[in-house]
Amino acid sequence: MNANLREDLAATSAAVVEEAQGGFRVTPPSIASLGRAVAVVRAWKLRLRVRGSGDAPVHAPQDGVLLDVGSLDRIASVDGATGIARVEAGCSLGALEAAARRAGCTLGPLLPSVRAGSVGAWLAGPTRGERGIPGARRETAALSVAAVLADGRIAESRAAPRSATGPDLDHLALGGSGRLCVVAAAWIRLFPMAPALASRWTCPSLPTAVLALERICLDRNAPARARVVAGGEGARLALAWEGLETAPMERDRAARTLGSLGLVQDAEQGANAWVREPSGGHPIEVDARWASLRGWSQQGEMQLLGMHAGGAFATLALSDARGAEEAAALARAAGARVIAPRRIRDSGPAWDALGAGAVWKRLIEALGVEEAQP
Amino acid sequence: MTAVPASPLPVATPRGEALLRDLAALNLAASCEPADLWAASRDAWPRALLWTKAGTAPHPPDVVAWPADAEQVAAVVKFAAGREIPVVPVGGGSGICGGAVPVRGGIALDLKRLTAPLRIDLPARTALVGAGLNGQRLAELLDAQGATLGHHPSSIYAATVGGWLATRSAGQLSSKYGKIEDMVIAVEAVDGTGALLHTLDGPSAGPDLTQLLVGSEGTLGIITSARLRIWPRPLRRWLRGVRFPSVQHGLRAIRAVLRAGLRPSVARLSDPLDSLLAAAHGPQLPQSLKWVVLGARAEALHVALRAPLLLNRLVDALPKAALFVVGFDGDSEDDCAEEGEAALAICQSDDGEDLGPAPGEKWFANRYAASYRGSPLFSAGAFVDMLDVATTWDRVAALDAAVRRAVSPHAFTLATFTHAALEGCAIEFTLVGLAGATAEEIARSSRDDAETDLEEAEDRHDACWSAALGAVADGGATLSHHSGIGLARQVLLPREHGEGMRQLRALKKAFDPHGILNPGKLLL
Numbered sequence: 001m002n003a004n005l006r007e008d009l010a011a012t013s014a015a016v017v018e019e020a021q022g023g024f025r026v027t028p029p030s031i032a033s034l035g036r037a038v039a040v041v042r043a044w045k046l047r048l049r050v051r052g053s054g055d056a057p058v059h060a061p062q063d064g065v066l067l068d069v070g071s072l073d074r075i076a077s078v079d080g081a082t083g084i085a086r087v088e089a090g091c092s093l094g095a096l097e098a099a100a101r102r103a104g105c106t107l108g109p110l111l112p113s114v115r116a117g118s119v120g121a122w123l124a125g126p127t128r129g130e131r132g133i134p135g136a137r138r139e140t141a142a143l144s145v146a147a148v149l150a151d152g153r154i155a156e157s158r159a160a161p162r163s164a165t166g167p168d169l170d171h172l173a174l175g176g177s178g179r180l181c182v183v184a185a186a187w188i189r190l191f192p193m194a195p196a197l198a199s200r201w202t203c204p205s206l207p208t209a210v211l212a213l214e215r216i217c218l219d220r221n222a223p224a225r226a227r228v229v230a231g232g233e234g235a236r237l238a239l240a241w242e243g244l245e246t247a248p249m250e251r252d253r254a255a256r257t258l259g260s261l262g263l264v265q266d267a268e269q270g271a272n273a274w275v276r277e278p279s280g281g282h283p284i285e286v287d288a289r290w291a292s293l294r295g296w297s298q299q300g301e302m303q304l305l306g307m308h309a310g311g312a313f314a315t316l317a318l319s320d321a322r323g324a325e326e327a328a329a330l331a332r333a334a335g336a337r338v339i340a341p342r343r344i345r346d347s348g349p350a351w352d353a354l355g356a357g358a359v360w361k362r363l364i365e366a367l368g369v370e371e372a373q374p
Numbered sequence: 375m376t377a378v379p380a381s382p383l384p385v386a387t388p389r390g391e392a393l394l395r396d397l398a399a400l401n402l403a404a405s406c407e408p409a410d411l412w413a414a415s416r417d418a419w420p421r422a423l424l425w426t427k428a429g430t431a432p433h434p435p436d437v438v439a440w441p442a443d444a445e446q447v448a449a450v451v452k453f454a455a456g457r458e459i460p461v462v463p464v465g466g467g468s469g470i471c472g473g474a475v476p477v478r479g480g481i482a483l484d485l486k487r488l489t490a491p492l493r494i495d496l497p498a499r500t501a502l503v504g505a506g507l508n509g510q511r512l513a514e515l516l517d518a519q520g521a522t523l524g525h526h527p528s529s530i531y532a533a534t535v536g537g538w539l540a541t542r543s544a545g546q547l548s549s550k551y552g553k554i555e556d557m558v559i560a561v562e563a564v565d566g567t568g569a570l571l572h573t574l575d576g577p578s579a580g581p582d583l584t585q586l587l588v589g590s591e592g593t594l595g596i597i598t599s600a601r602l603r604i605w606p607r608p609l610r611r612w613l614r615g616v617r618f619p620s621v622q623h624g625l626r627a628i629r630a631v632l633r634a635g636l637r638p639s640v641a642r643l644s645d646p647l648d649s650l651l652a653a654a655h656g657p658q659l660p661q662s663l664k665w666v667v668l669g670a671r672a673e674a675l676h677v678a679l680r681a682p683l684l685l686n687r688l689v690d691a692l693p694k695a696a697l698f699v700v701g702f703d704g705d706s707e708d709d710c711a712e713e714g715e716a717a718l719a720i721c722q723s724d725d726g727e728d729l730g731p732a733p734g735e736k737w738f739a740n741r742y743a744a745s746y747r748g749s750p751l752f753s754a755g756a757f758v759d760m761l762d763v764a765t766t767w768d769r770v771a772a773l774d775a776a777v778r779r780a781v782s783p784h785a786f787t788l789a790t791f792t793h794a795a796l797e798g799c800a801i802e803f804t805l806v807g808l809a810g811a812t813a814e815e816i817a818r819s820s821r822d823d824a825e826t827d828l829e830e831a832e833d834r835h836d837a838c839w840s841a842a843l844g845a846v847a848d849g850g851a852t853l854s855h856h857s858g859i860g861l862a863r864q865v866l867l868p869r870e871h872g873e874g875m876r877q878l879r880a881l882k883k884a885f886d887p888h889g890i891l892n893p894g895k896l897l898l
Contacts, residue, residue, distance in 0.1 A: 074768070079768065081629075081767070081768070082766050082767045082768045082797055083633070083796050083797050084766060084797055088484075091590075098437065109726075125549065126579055127529075127797060131421055131676070134635060134637050135550060135551075135583070136554075137552060137556060139556070143766075143797060149873060149876060149877070153876075154873060155871045155873040155874035155876070155877055156870060156874070157853045157871070157873060157874060158850065158851070158870060159765075159766055159850075159867045160764040160765050160766065160798060160851060160852035160855070161764055161784060161793070161795035161797050161798040161799065161800075162542070162544070162553050162555075162793070162795070162852075162854050162856070163542070163764060163852035163853075163854060163855060164541055164542035164543075164589055164762075164852075164854040164855060164858050164859070165589075165852055165853055165863075165867065165870050165880060166589055166590060166591065166593075166859060166867070166871075166896045167585070167588070167589050167594060167878070167881060168555070168585045168586070168588070168592045169871065169874045169877050169878065171581050171582045171585040171586055172581055172586075172877055173581075173879075174581065175580055175581050175582060175584065176580065176581045177580075177644055180581060181877070188607065189796065189797055191796070192633045192634075192635075192796075193414075194635065206539060212634075218499055219606075220605065232411075234860060242635075243634070243635025243636075244633065244634045244635050245634035245635050245713075245716045246634070246635035246637075246713070247635065248635060249709075249712055249713065253709065268679055285841070286577075287577035288577060289576055289577070299488075308498070308575070309603060309605075310500075310559070310603075311498040311577065312575075326397065328589075336577070336580075337577040337579065346579065347579055347580075348578050348579025348580060349574065349578065349579070351580065351583060353574075354571055354572055354573055354574060354583055355567070355569055355570055355571045355572055356569075356571045356583060358567070358569065359565060359569075359571070359884050359885055360641050360884075362883060362884040362887060363880060363881065363884035363886075365883075365884075366879070366880035366881075366883040366884050367877070367880045367890070
């Protein structure tokens, strides 16, 4: 079988390497080749994993295929005026951010594991490409996704701010880890670059700091970033806003709220750098509701982004040298979902937990993405 | 010559009467009464209004049922799945694309009794709402608790929450609050086998089931309730009118306002004719245009609409100024004014002239009126249709020009640029064309004459609509921003989705393996 499979994979123009522990690593040089490779994998009903870069699978599954899209790293266009970039899935977010900045734009604050990865990994990964947008909301950065179907053909949605043309088919790719279709390229929404305005506060306690942060999000004055650490008599809270005209407005409005909650404003000097300081120790990343973040807050440091009325993405780090596993256990106990590191990521409830297990099975079959059991 | 009967209502079929007995056995309220069958045979699709004028109802359901809760919805679907009987969910009937027309008969499942549960939790910023709850009623209930959903489509008096979700509806304050798909946190739905699905309210993993059900127009599942994001009701609203020398100036300014990080609750740019109509002191228009846009005597309207090219050229000769209505919501007058003044400064830097609050307040006072102005024009022998499409900023001007060019031989056209986002906006085209005889003439005519008139009216409407949709698809824009697809737009769905049509069909097989849920929509 391996010889025939290798031959089929090689015919797609992709580089094919048989891995020591079994399985193949396949690196397509183009989207057309990616399409052909996916079609071969699906026709053979092999287990398929997709690797972009950063925090992504490294090895092929046994008797399966690791599709490495790292060579699909082209940035086709960055339109600073419209705020849209067209990129291939293997493009690193670092490269995209650099290109966006040259055009006067940015991807905005992202979790460290996301920022270290590729566009495809971001979109197909656990955050579904979501990030915070003004007004305490979240939105996926994908304006449109080009996805490879089981037979290798590409489905691409229209690049429009919103549409009402049936269910949002991009959501078969977003968060799907390549199980239903493989992200080949995307149109990515960019924010206009704006200087950050930060402020720093002293709070009576860590839960109070998180509560105050939640409150300003409920008032729609969500900052782009925030950091909460133990310090002084209780906790220190720093926040940064990034809207060109709105940053000073939102900062001042938040200040009214924070003041009314009994928080004391500290000197602003250095706040902007402080709010961005990387977490020490062995940080983990979570997606959590506010109550979960409050529950965890006594354990260590928190950096938050993608804040919305219901919760936030957060990087959590224990205050001493305890490991990520322990931090994750504490986060789970508080009700958070662990996103990174990958080795301890929560897969989250599958569709069966939603009453849709049968739907999922029929969908796998209808899309032709069934995998033979190892 | 026999005059068209005054009430040509559909009659109960043997299948309908049999279904009525079956549904009664399931303890469901149901009916085969002609008036009920007629009411469930149509929505607010202009084509359906032409049917009504002609005294015909070509697609009645076999039976109408009114489930009281999600369990009854599940029971009906399970029953229908076993017999492969179509089930068409019905909300307020305000859809403008024919999405609720039961083209294959079957059971029209009227969901308006699903008003429970209703749990408003303002501190948590959520509301759990039954899918059958009327939009205006929800707005009032939220208002009474100092809350708002921020969703104010012009259909609000008729539409239901489930209808909004099924069609990815947008309200007039969407630039700030988002569309309904941005407001929904989780849904409960019944799939095509009768299974109840509950999507997650909180951090989740994997493909987002909620976003696959929302917008599916009842073809994948029937939404029975939803948890929605709500906000404290704003205490103040700042509104202004700004006149720009041209639409292009206005579009540039909207982009600049959004790029500055400002999120106006209202941001609507009218084309030159609409801008003249909105003038506080009354429009100065050529008489023929007044006949069309202000509702006029039928004979005059007929004459004017026989030459749409000429009418559109008259519009081209009008002054080019474009009115921008911009508004900000907030908790204090100072907060609103702070953002408003910042937006105004941006507009003024692009030659915008501040007209003060009057144009904004006039628009706000009449914001729902547009949806209710069509009937007199239909009675007078015209058709009025609305096409909401969307694209990225770099294509907006070209899309506007292309649709106008395509439609110009068929209908008189107005446009509003609205639902602005950082990367693009929607254009709402209003198309007014000649349909045929007046309602009065139809009432006096024979059945044959009425049918002939309807055929001609449908042909004219088709020609206009096909030209418009073709221009949208050619321009790379999306076919619908917030009205769904229904029957009206599905013919071009393959151009919208391309290979994605196969994903759509796979979803249909997965969610509705018997193919009973709203068959004939989304080309499924």
